[in-house]
Structures are given as C-alpha cells and as structure tokens.
Amino acid sequence: MVKKIISSLNAFGLFTTLQIFLFPCINMGLFKINKKSYRSAVRHFVKKAISKTVEKYKNKSSYDESYISDISPIWFCWWQGEKNMPDIARLCYKELEKNKGSHSIIFICKDNYQKYVQLPAIFEERLRLNQISITHFTDVLRFALLREHGGIWLDSAILVLNPLKLKNLSFYTNKNIPKDDLYISNYRWTGGVLASSKNVAIINFVYDSYIEYWTKYKMIIDFMLMDYIIDIAYEEIPQIKKEIDDVPFSNEDFYTLKSIFNQKCDIILIEQIKKTSNLLSLNRRLKYSIYNEEKHLTYYGYFLEK
Structure with a gap:
C-alpha cells in the first residue's frame, strides 16, 4: 500500500x-x-x-449501428502467443473451437495484433516504458478491434459451453441480476465478454476515453479503470445506457464454477448449468488439477478429458 x-x-x-x-x-x-x-x-x-x-x-445525437453478424470474428488473445498459453487458457481455447458456431476465431498476440489494428503511438510508448501493464494494454486492444472490425471478444478464462446466439443486438455483454456490491459494473456488463458491430457508441466511447486518459497520465488510477469508464458512460450518455439496458440477462451460472473448478466434479450440476448458461467465468491465476487430493475427477479434469 x-x-x-x-x-x-x-x-x-x-x-x-x-x-x-x-x-x-x-x-x-x-x-x-x-x-x-x-x-x-x-x-x-x-x-x-x-x-x-x-x-x-x-452532444452526439445519431448513431449508425447495425446488428452483430452471425459470421463476425471471435477475438481471443494471449499476449505471449498460443504456444505459451497456460493450461486454463488452452482449455478455454479448445472449448471455443468446439462451440464457435458460424464464427471464425482470430488468435491475437503481441506478434500479430498490428495486422488488425493500428493503435495510437501513446499506447505503444506506455507499454514500452512499463507504464501500462499487458493486461490494461489488451483492454485498449479489445475496444480498438471491436471498433474497427466488430465481432466478439472473449477473455482467455471464459469457457464456452454452447455456441453464442446474438440476435438483433448491436452490443452484447454478459449481464446478470445484481446480487452484491462486489463489482463496479453491478453485474450490468462483463469486460471479458464483449460483442458489437462496428461504430457502436459504447465501444467508441471507451476507446476514445482510453486515448484521453493515457495521453494525460502515465499510471493507471485503478485496476478496474474499464469499469469506471463504462459506469460513467452509463450515467452520462443516454445512448450508451440504452445499449447496456437492451442487453438481456444471460448466463445465469456464469460464476458458479469459478471458485470450485478444482473440486470434485458433479455431472448433474454441469448438465444443469448447460441449460442456463452458454458462458462460464474461470480464474486463470489458479493452478488446476485433473484429480483432487481424494483422486476424484475435478471440473477441470472433466472438461479437459471430454
């Protein structure tokens, strides 16, 4: 501190x-x-x-927004490259390939991101000087990619259980019923699950906000800067409030396995979750095992072996 x-x-x-x-x-x-x-x-x-x-x-009154396409790309990023992914990211990527539906997957890393988007020089400078972390650099990157190409961004610890069906939406994020004050978002959005068409207000706003912020400052004020920016947009800009409010509640069990993924697998629970949720949030910072100490198959082991 x-x-x-x-x-x-x-x-x-x-x-x-x-x-x-x-x-x-x-x-x-x-x-x-x-x-x-x-x-x-x-x-x-x-x-x-x-x-x-x-x-x-x-002061902007009109927006030319289209719906998210059934064939828009899914953006999946591991900065150090596919060969250097940890086990949990590798598992999530494998399940994404199974459940991508009609979407293509574009794997983003430090060696190829410039093929898809050109960021303002200030971000490259901040990264080179270690003033912005890789985590927060990729926060900027996801909004730049969605702004320019549209598509679906899924963090490397998002487990896809079923193909996503995003009908008649220009913007989508994981949205749950609020249950506590743990998140600044109050469960209205999830930074690791973002989908949009091109030229969507919320995507453009966050990207432009990052440019203004990082042009002024050489340090992040808080790890959850993205959520603060979106929260401000929700309160201040009617179009962005509408885009978020229009997103339906989904993935009821989004967080259910996050803290128990290393525990004994309950097949009945998994089948129940598949009925309520297409996406699950996992913790990429934990070390996972196929079997627990009692030699029972874990949830991680189940998805790895199936």
Missing part, C-alpha cells in the same frame, strides 16, 4: 493521492480502504480525466 501511495504521488500529485488513497482511510484505520468512499473518489477522478470524451458523446 505504501508503494502504491508513493507511485500515486509521482503520477497524480498530492491532492489526488489524498483524495483517493488517504481520505477514505480516516474512519477505517490506517491503510484500510473504505470501499464506498474509495470508489466515489476514483470515479470522480476518472470522470474529470475523460471529461472531453464525455462531452463529445453527450
């Missing part, structure tokens, strides 16, 4: 550091963040940081 505060002082100055990292701590004890106050402070900062983009889209 101390290191983060020092980095923030260097990147954002004293006032912002006090507002975001220290003031919310006053009533919570030293270095314990009051989540509500912290999020409010970050949101205020991000809104100011992207203010020109917000005003630009507030």
